[in-house]
Amino acid sequence: MSSPTQHSAWQALAQHQQEMASVKMTELFADDSTRAESFKASAAGWTLDYSKNRANANTMKLLLELVEQAGMKSAIQGMFHGDHINNTEDRSVLHVALRASQAQDSLMVDGVNVLEEVRSTLNQMEKFVAQLHSGEWKGYTDKKITDVVSIGIGGSYLGPKVVAEALTPYKKDGIKVHFVANIDGSDITEKLKLLNAETTVFIVSSKSFGTLETLYNANAARAWCIDQGVPDADIKKHFAAVSSNVEKAVKFGMAEENIFPMWDWVGGRYSLWSAIGLPIAVAVGMDKFYELLDGAHAMDQHFKTAPLEENLPVIMGALGVWYSNFHNAQTHALIPYDHYLRAMPAHIQQLDMESNGKANLLDGSGVATDTGPIIWGGAGTNGQHAYHQLLHQGTRLVPVDFIAPLKTHNPVADHHAQLFANCLSQSQALMVGKSLEQAEKELRDAGATEEQVAAIAPHKVIPGNRPSNTLLTEQLTPFTTGSLIALYEHRTFVQGTIWGINSFDQWGVELGKVLGTDIYNRLVSDSDNSMLDASTQALIDAFKKAQS
Protein backbone atom coordinates (compact mmCIF):
# COMPACT_ATOMS: atom_id res chain seq x y z
CA MET A 1 0.00 0.00 0.00
CA SER A 2 1.56 3.24 -1.04
CA SER A 3 1.49 6.35 1.07
CA PRO A 4 -0.82 9.10 -0.26
CA THR A 5 2.23 11.36 -0.40
CA GLN A 6 3.38 9.34 -3.40
CA HIS A 7 0.41 10.38 -5.52
CA SER A 8 1.30 13.11 -7.99
CA ALA A 9 -1.81 15.04 -6.89
CA TRP A 10 -0.50 15.13 -3.31
CA GLN A 11 2.68 16.78 -4.44
CA ALA A 12 0.75 19.16 -6.69
CA LEU A 13 -1.49 20.08 -3.75
CA ALA A 14 1.52 20.84 -1.56
CA GLN A 15 2.75 23.23 -4.24
CA HIS A 16 -0.72 24.66 -4.77
CA GLN A 17 -1.13 25.31 -1.04
CA GLN A 18 1.81 27.73 -1.23
CA GLU A 19 0.17 29.56 -4.12
CA MET A 20 -3.10 29.80 -2.20
CA ALA A 21 -1.48 30.92 1.06
CA SER A 22 -1.97 34.61 0.40
CA VAL A 23 -5.36 34.29 -1.30
CA LYS A 24 -8.38 35.39 0.70
CA MET A 25 -11.74 33.71 0.34
CA THR A 26 -13.33 37.13 0.01
CA GLU A 27 -11.14 37.71 -3.07
CA LEU A 28 -12.28 34.37 -4.51
CA PHE A 29 -15.88 35.57 -4.21
CA ALA A 30 -15.01 38.96 -5.70
CA ASP A 31 -13.30 37.29 -8.66
CA ASP A 32 -16.04 34.80 -9.42
CA SER A 33 -19.68 35.85 -9.40
CA THR A 34 -20.78 32.23 -9.87
CA ARG A 35 -18.82 30.89 -6.89
CA ALA A 36 -21.81 30.45 -4.55
CA GLU A 37 -23.53 28.37 -7.23
CA SER A 38 -20.55 26.41 -8.49
CA PHE A 39 -19.31 25.44 -5.01
CA LYS A 40 -22.60 23.81 -4.16
CA ALA A 41 -23.83 20.22 -4.35
CA SER A 42 -27.00 18.44 -3.25
CA ALA A 43 -28.06 14.94 -2.37
CA ALA A 44 -30.71 13.07 -0.39
CA GLY A 45 -32.37 16.17 1.03
CA TRP A 46 -29.17 18.09 1.88
CA THR A 47 -27.45 20.94 0.07
CA LEU A 48 -23.79 21.56 0.76
CA ASP A 49 -22.47 25.08 0.30
CA TYR A 50 -18.69 24.68 0.29
CA SER A 51 -17.92 28.08 -1.21
CA LYS A 52 -16.50 29.44 2.07
CA ASN A 53 -13.37 27.33 1.77
CA ARG A 54 -9.79 28.22 0.92
CA ALA A 55 -10.25 26.57 -2.42
CA ASN A 56 -10.57 27.65 -6.02
CA ALA A 57 -11.45 25.57 -9.06
CA ASN A 58 -7.87 24.35 -9.31
CA THR A 59 -7.87 23.25 -5.66
CA MET A 60 -10.98 21.18 -6.25
CA LYS A 61 -9.52 19.72 -9.45
CA LEU A 62 -6.35 18.64 -7.63
CA LEU A 63 -8.28 17.28 -4.65
CA LEU A 64 -10.46 15.20 -6.94
CA GLU A 65 -7.36 13.95 -8.73
CA LEU A 66 -6.05 12.85 -5.35
CA VAL A 67 -9.34 11.10 -4.69
CA GLU A 68 -9.03 9.29 -8.06
CA GLN A 69 -5.40 8.38 -7.48
CA ALA A 70 -6.29 6.97 -4.05
CA GLY A 71 -8.53 4.47 -5.88
CA MET A 72 -11.81 5.85 -4.54
CA LYS A 73 -14.03 4.40 -7.24
CA SER A 74 -12.86 0.86 -6.69
CA ALA A 75 -12.86 1.35 -2.90
CA ILE A 76 -16.53 2.37 -3.09
CA GLN A 77 -17.35 -0.57 -5.33
CA GLY A 78 -15.46 -2.87 -2.99
CA MET A 79 -17.47 -1.74 0.01
CA PHE A 80 -20.82 -2.08 -1.74
CA HIS A 81 -19.86 -5.52 -3.12
CA GLY A 82 -19.00 -6.82 0.32
CA ASP A 83 -15.27 -7.22 -0.27
CA HIS A 84 -13.32 -7.82 2.92
CA ILE A 85 -12.09 -4.25 3.11
CA ASN A 86 -11.66 -4.54 6.88
CA ASN A 87 -8.43 -6.40 6.22
CA THR A 88 -7.17 -6.81 9.80
CA GLU A 89 -10.36 -8.60 10.81
CA ASP A 90 -10.94 -10.16 7.39
CA ARG A 91 -14.50 -8.79 7.22
CA SER A 92 -16.87 -7.13 4.81
CA VAL A 93 -18.14 -3.70 5.78
CA LEU A 94 -21.79 -3.63 4.92
CA HIS A 95 -23.71 -1.05 6.88
CA VAL A 96 -24.99 -0.01 3.43
CA ALA A 97 -26.76 -3.39 3.19
CA LEU A 98 -28.76 -2.57 6.32
CA ARG A 99 -30.55 0.21 4.47
CA ALA A 100 -30.80 -1.47 1.08
CA SER A 101 -33.25 -4.24 1.88
CA GLN A 102 -36.34 -2.24 0.82
CA ALA A 103 -34.84 -1.30 -2.53
CA GLN A 104 -32.90 -4.38 -3.54
CA ASP A 105 -33.61 -8.13 -3.53
CA SER A 106 -30.26 -9.65 -2.92
CA LEU A 107 -26.69 -8.93 -1.97
CA MET A 108 -24.61 -12.06 -1.93
CA VAL A 109 -21.68 -11.93 0.46
CA ASP A 110 -19.53 -14.99 1.07
CA GLY A 111 -22.34 -17.10 -0.41
CA VAL A 112 -25.12 -15.64 1.74
CA ASN A 113 -27.88 -13.23 0.71
CA VAL A 114 -27.37 -10.78 3.55
CA LEU A 115 -30.48 -8.81 2.60
CA GLU A 116 -32.67 -11.78 3.55
CA GLU A 117 -31.13 -11.73 7.02
CA VAL A 118 -31.63 -7.98 7.20
CA ARG A 119 -35.29 -8.26 6.18
CA SER A 120 -35.97 -11.06 8.61
CA THR A 121 -34.46 -9.00 11.45
CA LEU A 122 -36.51 -5.97 10.45
CA ASN A 123 -39.60 -8.19 10.61
CA GLN A 124 -38.60 -9.35 14.07
CA MET A 125 -38.14 -5.72 15.10
CA GLU A 126 -41.55 -4.81 13.66
CA LYS A 127 -43.19 -7.51 15.71
CA PHE A 128 -41.43 -6.46 18.91
CA VAL A 129 -42.24 -2.76 18.45
CA ALA A 130 -45.88 -3.53 17.61
CA GLN A 131 -46.24 -5.81 20.64
CA LEU A 132 -44.81 -3.17 22.93
CA HIS A 133 -46.96 -0.35 21.62
CA SER A 134 -50.18 -2.36 21.43
CA GLY A 135 -49.74 -3.63 24.97
CA GLU A 136 -49.63 -7.24 23.80
CA TRP A 137 -46.17 -7.51 25.37
CA LYS A 138 -46.82 -7.46 29.09
CA GLY A 139 -44.65 -7.35 32.16
CA TYR A 140 -44.74 -10.02 34.87
CA THR A 141 -47.84 -8.48 36.48
CA ASP A 142 -49.60 -8.28 33.11
CA LYS A 143 -49.19 -4.53 32.87
CA LYS A 144 -48.45 -2.70 29.63
CA ILE A 145 -44.82 -1.61 29.13
CA THR A 146 -44.27 2.13 29.59
CA ASP A 147 -40.46 2.37 29.59
CA VAL A 148 -37.70 0.82 27.53
CA VAL A 149 -34.10 1.12 28.71
CA SER A 150 -31.33 0.58 26.21
CA ILE A 151 -28.13 -0.72 27.80
CA GLY A 152 -25.05 -0.50 25.59
CA ILE A 153 -21.96 1.60 25.01
CA GLY A 154 -19.94 3.05 22.13
CA GLY A 155 -21.61 2.29 18.83
CA SER A 156 -24.25 0.31 20.69
CA TYR A 157 -25.29 3.51 22.44
CA LEU A 158 -24.29 6.76 20.74
CA GLY A 159 -25.90 6.28 17.34
CA PRO A 160 -29.28 5.11 18.70
CA LYS A 161 -29.30 7.80 21.40
CA VAL A 162 -28.39 10.61 19.01
CA VAL A 163 -30.95 9.54 16.40
CA ALA A 164 -33.71 8.99 18.95
CA GLU A 165 -33.03 12.50 20.22
CA ALA A 166 -32.90 13.95 16.69
CA LEU A 167 -36.32 12.43 16.01
CA THR A 168 -37.95 13.75 19.18
CA PRO A 169 -40.77 15.46 17.21
CA TYR A 170 -41.72 12.04 15.80
CA LYS A 171 -41.81 10.21 19.12
CA LYS A 172 -44.79 7.95 19.73
CA ASP A 173 -46.77 8.36 22.91
CA GLY A 174 -46.99 5.59 25.43
CA ILE A 175 -43.40 4.38 25.80
CA LYS A 176 -40.42 6.36 27.01
CA VAL A 177 -36.96 5.30 25.86
CA HIS A 178 -33.94 5.72 28.15
CA PHE A 179 -30.25 5.01 27.64
CA VAL A 180 -27.68 3.67 30.08
CA ALA A 181 -24.04 3.37 29.01
CA ASN A 182 -21.48 4.26 31.64
CA ILE A 183 -20.18 1.69 34.13
CA ASP A 184 -20.41 4.51 36.66
CA GLY A 185 -23.21 3.25 38.91
CA SER A 186 -24.69 6.73 38.97
CA ASP A 187 -25.85 6.32 35.36
CA ILE A 188 -28.09 3.31 35.96
CA THR A 189 -29.08 4.44 39.47
CA GLU A 190 -30.50 7.70 38.18
CA LYS A 191 -32.42 5.94 35.38
CA LEU A 192 -33.83 3.25 37.68
CA LYS A 193 -35.17 5.91 40.05
CA LEU A 194 -37.63 6.86 37.30
CA LEU A 195 -38.83 3.32 36.65
CA ASN A 196 -41.13 0.58 37.80
CA ALA A 197 -39.93 -2.96 37.03
CA GLU A 198 -43.49 -4.09 36.27
CA THR A 199 -43.65 -1.82 33.24
CA THR A 200 -40.01 -1.72 32.10
CA VAL A 201 -38.18 -3.66 29.38
CA PHE A 202 -34.38 -3.56 29.07
CA ILE A 203 -32.73 -3.97 25.67
CA VAL A 204 -29.14 -5.08 26.13
CA SER A 205 -27.24 -4.07 22.98
CA SER A 206 -23.78 -5.47 22.49
CA LYS A 207 -22.37 -6.79 19.26
CA SER A 208 -19.80 -8.87 21.14
CA PHE A 209 -21.84 -9.44 24.31
CA GLY A 210 -18.50 -9.17 26.03
CA THR A 211 -18.28 -5.47 26.82
CA LEU A 212 -17.63 -4.87 30.50
CA GLU A 213 -19.81 -1.78 30.93
CA THR A 214 -22.79 -3.35 29.22
CA LEU A 215 -22.56 -6.64 31.11
CA TYR A 216 -22.25 -4.84 34.44
CA ASN A 217 -25.24 -2.64 33.72
CA ALA A 218 -27.27 -5.60 32.43
CA ASN A 219 -26.47 -7.48 35.65
CA ALA A 220 -27.43 -4.44 37.71
CA ALA A 221 -30.73 -4.16 35.81
CA ARG A 222 -31.49 -7.84 36.35
CA ALA A 223 -30.65 -7.59 40.07
CA TRP A 224 -32.93 -4.55 40.33
CA CYS A 225 -35.77 -6.46 38.63
CA ILE A 226 -35.41 -9.39 41.03
CA ASP A 227 -35.24 -6.96 43.93
CA GLN A 228 -38.43 -5.29 42.71
CA GLY A 229 -40.21 -8.64 42.74
CA VAL A 230 -39.81 -10.00 39.20
CA PRO A 231 -39.70 -13.81 39.56
CA ASP A 232 -36.73 -15.52 37.88
CA ALA A 233 -39.05 -17.28 35.45
CA ASP A 234 -40.48 -13.94 34.28
CA ILE A 235 -37.20 -12.13 33.74
CA LYS A 236 -37.53 -12.81 30.02
CA LYS A 237 -40.61 -10.58 29.93
CA HIS A 238 -38.33 -7.70 30.87
CA PHE A 239 -35.22 -8.31 28.79
CA ALA A 240 -34.32 -8.41 25.11
CA ALA A 241 -30.85 -8.40 23.57
CA VAL A 242 -29.19 -7.42 20.32
CA SER A 243 -25.97 -9.27 19.59
CA SER A 244 -23.95 -11.15 17.01
CA ASN A 245 -22.93 -13.51 19.81
CA VAL A 246 -26.21 -15.32 20.52
CA GLU A 247 -24.41 -18.02 22.51
CA LYS A 248 -22.99 -15.51 24.99
CA ALA A 249 -26.32 -13.71 25.23
CA VAL A 250 -28.10 -16.98 26.03
CA LYS A 251 -25.43 -17.88 28.57
CA PHE A 252 -26.04 -14.52 30.18
CA GLY A 253 -29.67 -15.51 30.65
CA MET A 254 -31.40 -13.96 27.66
CA ALA A 255 -34.32 -15.94 26.22
CA GLU A 256 -33.35 -16.99 22.71
CA GLU A 257 -36.64 -15.72 21.23
CA ASN A 258 -35.82 -12.23 22.56
CA ILE A 259 -32.41 -12.00 20.91
CA PHE A 260 -32.06 -9.90 17.77
CA PRO A 261 -29.15 -10.77 15.49
CA MET A 262 -26.19 -8.63 14.44
CA TRP A 263 -23.46 -9.57 12.05
CA ASP A 264 -19.69 -9.37 11.84
CA TRP A 265 -20.02 -7.26 8.70
CA VAL A 266 -21.50 -4.37 10.68
CA GLY A 267 -19.04 -2.29 12.67
CA GLY A 268 -20.26 -1.04 16.07
CA ARG A 269 -20.10 2.64 15.14
CA TYR A 270 -21.99 1.90 11.89
CA SER A 271 -24.67 -0.22 13.54
CA LEU A 272 -27.57 2.08 14.38
CA TRP A 273 -29.26 0.87 11.19
CA SER A 274 -29.37 -2.71 12.44
CA ALA A 275 -31.34 -4.08 15.40
CA ILE A 276 -28.95 -1.97 17.51
CA GLY A 277 -31.37 0.78 16.38
CA LEU A 278 -34.26 -0.98 18.16
CA PRO A 279 -34.55 1.80 20.78
CA ILE A 280 -35.05 4.27 17.90
CA ALA A 281 -37.77 2.08 16.41
CA VAL A 282 -39.48 1.80 19.80
CA ALA A 283 -39.31 5.58 20.22
CA VAL A 284 -40.63 6.63 16.81
CA GLY A 285 -42.23 3.49 15.38
CA MET A 286 -41.11 1.20 12.57
CA ASP A 287 -42.53 3.38 9.80
CA LYS A 288 -40.21 6.22 10.82
CA PHE A 289 -37.33 3.77 11.27
CA TYR A 290 -37.84 2.69 7.63
CA GLU A 291 -37.78 6.36 6.57
CA LEU A 292 -34.49 6.75 8.42
CA LEU A 293 -33.11 3.75 6.49
CA ASP A 294 -34.46 5.20 3.23
CA GLY A 295 -32.65 8.48 3.84
CA ALA A 296 -29.38 6.68 4.49
CA HIS A 297 -29.95 4.51 1.40
CA ALA A 298 -30.52 7.62 -0.74
CA MET A 299 -27.15 8.96 0.43
CA ASP A 300 -25.56 5.54 -0.26
CA GLN A 301 -26.87 5.61 -3.82
CA HIS A 302 -25.57 9.14 -4.28
CA PHE A 303 -22.15 8.16 -2.89
CA LYS A 304 -22.01 5.12 -5.14
CA THR A 305 -23.17 6.72 -8.37
CA ALA A 306 -22.63 10.51 -8.36
CA PRO A 307 -19.61 11.83 -10.23
CA LEU A 308 -16.80 12.71 -7.83
CA GLU A 309 -17.20 16.44 -8.46
CA GLU A 310 -20.85 16.30 -7.33
CA ASN A 311 -20.39 13.73 -4.62
CA LEU A 312 -21.05 15.20 -1.16
CA PRO A 313 -19.04 12.71 0.92
CA VAL A 314 -16.17 12.97 -1.57
CA ILE A 315 -16.15 16.78 -1.58
CA MET A 316 -16.36 17.00 2.21
CA GLY A 317 -13.77 14.26 2.70
CA ALA A 318 -11.34 15.81 0.24
CA LEU A 319 -11.68 19.27 1.79
CA GLY A 320 -11.04 17.72 5.21
CA VAL A 321 -7.79 16.23 3.91
CA TRP A 322 -6.90 19.63 2.40
CA TYR A 323 -7.04 21.22 5.86
CA SER A 324 -5.64 18.30 7.89
CA ASN A 325 -2.67 17.62 5.67
CA PHE A 326 -1.95 20.85 3.83
CA HIS A 327 -2.96 23.46 6.45
CA ASN A 328 -2.03 21.53 9.60
CA ALA A 329 -5.57 21.74 11.01
CA GLN A 330 -5.67 19.45 14.03
CA THR A 331 -9.40 19.48 14.64
CA HIS A 332 -12.69 19.71 12.79
CA ALA A 333 -15.85 21.14 14.37
CA LEU A 334 -19.46 20.17 13.75
CA ILE A 335 -21.93 22.83 14.79
CA PRO A 336 -25.57 21.97 14.24
CA TYR A 337 -27.98 24.87 14.56
CA ASP A 338 -30.73 22.57 15.71
CA HIS A 339 -31.51 21.64 19.28
CA TYR A 340 -32.47 18.10 18.27
CA LEU A 341 -29.02 17.54 16.73
CA ARG A 342 -27.17 18.80 19.79
CA ALA A 343 -25.65 15.40 20.54
CA MET A 344 -24.75 14.60 16.94
CA PRO A 345 -21.11 15.75 17.25
CA ALA A 346 -20.58 13.04 19.88
CA HIS A 347 -21.74 10.31 17.49
CA ILE A 348 -19.69 11.63 14.59
CA GLN A 349 -16.75 11.97 16.97
CA GLN A 350 -16.89 8.24 17.72
CA LEU A 351 -17.61 7.38 14.10
CA ASP A 352 -14.67 9.34 12.77
CA MET A 353 -12.09 9.12 15.55
CA GLU A 354 -12.51 5.37 16.10
CA SER A 355 -12.42 4.87 12.34
CA ASN A 356 -9.56 7.13 11.28
CA GLY A 357 -7.48 7.42 14.45
CA LYS A 358 -4.88 5.12 12.89
CA ALA A 359 -1.14 5.30 12.28
CA ASN A 360 -0.65 2.37 9.91
CA LEU A 361 -1.35 1.93 6.24
CA LEU A 362 -3.38 -1.12 5.18
CA ASP A 363 -0.18 -3.15 4.77
CA GLY A 364 0.88 -2.40 8.36
CA SER A 365 3.63 0.06 7.52
CA GLY A 366 3.58 3.41 9.29
CA VAL A 367 1.78 6.39 7.80
CA ALA A 368 3.81 9.37 6.62
CA THR A 369 0.96 11.85 7.05
CA ASP A 370 -1.44 12.95 9.72
CA THR A 371 -4.69 10.96 9.67
CA GLY A 372 -8.03 11.55 11.41
CA PRO A 373 -8.47 14.95 13.06
CA ILE A 374 -10.01 15.55 16.47
CA ILE A 375 -13.75 15.87 15.90
CA TRP A 376 -15.69 18.00 18.29
CA GLY A 377 -18.55 20.45 18.42
CA GLY A 378 -21.95 21.24 19.86
CA ALA A 379 -25.15 23.08 19.21
CA GLY A 380 -25.37 26.64 18.01
CA THR A 381 -26.11 29.18 19.31
CA ASN A 382 -24.84 27.88 22.67
CA GLY A 383 -21.28 27.46 21.40
CA GLN A 384 -21.16 31.10 20.30
CA HIS A 385 -21.08 32.03 23.98
CA ALA A 386 -18.38 29.49 24.73
CA TYR A 387 -15.78 28.22 22.26
CA HIS A 388 -16.50 30.29 19.13
CA GLN A 389 -14.06 32.90 20.47
CA LEU A 390 -11.24 30.48 19.66
CA LEU A 391 -12.70 29.79 16.21
CA HIS A 392 -12.63 33.50 15.39
CA GLN A 393 -9.45 34.74 17.06
CA GLY A 394 -7.49 31.72 18.31
CA THR A 395 -4.18 30.69 16.78
CA ARG A 396 -5.47 27.38 15.43
CA LEU A 397 -7.27 26.77 12.18
CA VAL A 398 -10.53 24.91 12.82
CA PRO A 399 -12.60 24.04 9.75
CA VAL A 400 -16.28 24.00 10.69
CA ASP A 401 -19.37 22.26 9.34
CA PHE A 402 -22.50 24.27 10.07
CA ILE A 403 -25.64 22.16 9.85
CA ALA A 404 -29.11 23.71 9.78
CA PRO A 405 -32.69 22.95 8.79
CA LEU A 406 -34.57 25.71 6.99
CA LYS A 407 -37.79 24.99 8.86
CA THR A 408 -38.27 24.37 12.55
CA HIS A 409 -40.54 21.86 14.22
CA ASN A 410 -41.24 24.40 16.93
CA PRO A 411 -42.10 27.88 15.69
CA VAL A 412 -41.79 30.15 18.73
CA ALA A 413 -42.16 33.85 17.90
CA ASP A 414 -39.11 34.77 15.80
CA HIS A 415 -36.71 32.23 17.31
CA HIS A 416 -36.04 30.27 14.16
CA ALA A 417 -35.09 33.31 12.06
CA GLN A 418 -32.75 34.41 14.85
CA LEU A 419 -31.24 30.93 15.08
CA PHE A 420 -30.70 30.75 11.33
CA ALA A 421 -29.32 34.30 11.21
CA ASN A 422 -26.76 33.34 13.84
CA CYS A 423 -25.71 30.29 11.86
CA LEU A 424 -25.11 32.36 8.73
CA SER A 425 -23.42 35.17 10.62
CA GLN A 426 -20.91 32.76 12.14
CA SER A 427 -19.74 31.42 8.78
CA GLN A 428 -19.71 34.95 7.41
CA ALA A 429 -17.69 36.32 10.34
CA LEU A 430 -15.23 33.43 10.11
CA MET A 431 -14.66 34.30 6.47
CA VAL A 432 -14.66 38.10 6.40
CA GLY A 433 -13.14 38.81 9.82
CA LYS A 434 -12.41 42.39 10.85
CA SER A 435 -9.36 44.44 9.82
CA LEU A 436 -7.39 46.80 12.06
CA GLU A 437 -8.75 49.76 10.10
CA GLN A 438 -12.33 48.61 10.66
CA ALA A 439 -11.68 48.08 14.35
CA GLU A 440 -10.13 51.52 14.67
CA LYS A 441 -13.00 53.19 12.83
CA GLU A 442 -15.55 51.41 15.00
CA LEU A 443 -13.85 52.70 18.13
CA ARG A 444 -13.52 56.25 16.81
CA ASP A 445 -17.18 56.24 15.75
CA ALA A 446 -18.05 55.21 19.30
CA GLY A 447 -16.15 58.21 20.64
CA ALA A 448 -12.93 56.54 21.82
CA THR A 449 -9.82 58.65 22.28
CA GLU A 450 -6.81 57.99 20.04
CA GLU A 451 -5.06 56.44 23.02
CA GLN A 452 -7.98 54.07 23.56
CA VAL A 453 -8.11 53.26 19.85
CA ALA A 454 -4.43 52.29 19.85
CA ALA A 455 -4.82 50.18 22.98
CA ILE A 456 -8.05 48.36 22.09
CA ALA A 457 -8.18 48.08 18.29
CA PRO A 458 -5.64 45.20 17.97
CA HIS A 459 -7.79 43.10 20.31
CA LYS A 460 -10.78 43.60 18.05
CA VAL A 461 -9.04 42.40 14.90
CA ILE A 462 -10.49 39.13 13.60
CA PRO A 463 -8.23 37.54 11.01
CA GLY A 464 -11.01 35.93 8.94
CA ASN A 465 -10.35 33.61 6.01
CA ARG A 466 -11.39 30.71 8.23
CA PRO A 467 -13.15 27.94 6.34
CA SER A 468 -16.56 26.39 6.80
CA ASN A 469 -19.14 24.26 5.04
CA THR A 470 -22.84 24.89 5.42
CA LEU A 471 -25.24 21.97 5.13
CA LEU A 472 -28.89 22.88 4.73
CA THR A 473 -32.02 20.79 4.64
CA GLU A 474 -35.68 21.69 4.40
CA GLN A 475 -36.50 20.07 7.73
CA LEU A 476 -35.02 17.52 10.07
CA THR A 477 -37.04 14.36 9.38
CA PRO A 478 -36.27 10.66 9.75
CA PHE A 479 -35.22 10.68 6.06
CA THR A 480 -32.87 13.66 6.32
CA THR A 481 -31.48 12.46 9.65
CA GLY A 482 -30.62 9.14 7.99
CA SER A 483 -29.01 10.77 4.99
CA LEU A 484 -27.03 13.20 7.15
CA ILE A 485 -25.47 10.45 9.25
CA ALA A 486 -24.76 8.33 6.18
CA LEU A 487 -23.06 11.38 4.65
CA TYR A 488 -20.63 11.54 7.57
CA GLU A 489 -20.08 7.76 7.49
CA HIS A 490 -19.03 8.00 3.86
CA ARG A 491 -16.97 11.13 4.45
CA THR A 492 -15.02 9.14 7.03
CA PHE A 493 -14.49 6.32 4.51
CA VAL A 494 -13.37 8.78 1.82
CA GLN A 495 -10.71 10.19 4.11
CA GLY A 496 -9.59 6.75 5.30
CA THR A 497 -9.26 5.69 1.67
CA ILE A 498 -7.17 8.76 0.79
CA TRP A 499 -4.90 8.11 3.77
CA GLY A 500 -4.69 4.41 2.87
CA ILE A 501 -5.76 3.22 6.34
CA ASN A 502 -8.34 0.71 7.56
CA SER A 503 -11.31 2.77 8.83
CA PHE A 504 -13.12 -0.28 10.17
CA ASP A 505 -11.03 -1.84 12.92
CA GLN A 506 -10.27 -0.40 16.39
CA TRP A 507 -7.33 -2.25 17.88
CA GLY A 508 -6.26 0.83 19.81
CA VAL A 509 -9.03 0.47 22.37
CA GLU A 510 -7.85 -2.97 23.48
CA LEU A 511 -4.80 -2.10 25.61
CA GLY A 512 -6.80 0.15 27.94
CA LYS A 513 -9.33 -2.68 28.44
CA VAL A 514 -6.59 -5.18 29.36
CA LEU A 515 -4.83 -2.80 31.74
CA GLY A 516 -8.20 -1.85 33.24
CA THR A 517 -8.80 -5.48 34.20
CA ASP A 518 -5.34 -5.73 35.78
CA ILE A 519 -5.83 -2.58 37.83
CA TYR A 520 -9.34 -3.62 38.85
CA ASN A 521 -7.87 -6.87 40.22
CA ARG A 522 -5.36 -4.83 42.20
CA LEU A 523 -8.07 -2.52 43.58
CA VAL A 524 -10.08 -5.42 44.96
CA SER A 525 -7.23 -7.56 46.30
CA ASP A 526 -4.09 -7.29 48.41
CA SER A 527 -1.75 -7.68 45.49
CA ASP A 528 1.86 -6.58 45.49
CA ASN A 529 1.92 -3.42 43.38
CA SER A 530 5.58 -2.58 43.85
CA MET A 531 6.41 -3.34 40.22
CA LEU A 532 4.00 -0.63 39.04
CA ASP A 533 5.06 2.96 38.47
CA ALA A 534 4.92 5.08 41.62
CA SER A 535 2.07 7.23 40.34
CA THR A 536 -0.23 4.29 39.63
CA GLN A 537 0.68 2.69 42.99
CA ALA A 538 -0.24 5.88 44.86
CA LEU A 539 -3.52 6.25 42.98
CA ILE A 540 -4.44 2.63 43.76
CA ASP A 541 -3.63 3.23 47.42
CA ALA A 542 -5.82 6.35 47.48
CA PHE A 543 -8.78 4.34 46.19
CA LYS A 544 -8.26 1.48 48.64
CA LYS A 545 -7.92 3.87 51.57
CA ALA A 546 -11.18 5.60 50.64
CA GLN A 547 -13.07 2.29 50.61
CA SER A 548 -11.79 1.08 54.00
Ligand SMILES: O=P(O)(O)OC[C@H]1O[C@](O)(CO)[C@@H](O)[C@@H]1O
Ligand atom coordinates in the same frame (compact mmCIF):
# COMPACT_ATOMS: atom_id res chain seq x y z
O1 LIG B 1 -21.34 -3.60 20.93
P1 LIG B 1 -20.20 -4.00 21.80
O2 LIG B 1 -19.56 -5.27 21.34
O3 LIG B 1 -20.62 -4.08 23.24
O4 LIG B 1 -19.08 -2.90 21.69
C1 LIG B 1 -19.30 -1.58 22.11
C2 LIG B 1 -18.26 -0.66 21.57
O5 LIG B 1 -16.98 -0.98 22.04
C3 LIG B 1 -16.00 -0.76 21.03
O6 LIG B 1 -15.57 -2.00 20.59
C4 LIG B 1 -14.84 0.04 21.54
O7 LIG B 1 -14.45 -0.37 22.80
C5 LIG B 1 -16.76 -0.03 19.94
O8 LIG B 1 -16.20 -0.17 18.70
C6 LIG B 1 -18.12 -0.63 20.06
O9 LIG B 1 -19.11 0.11 19.43
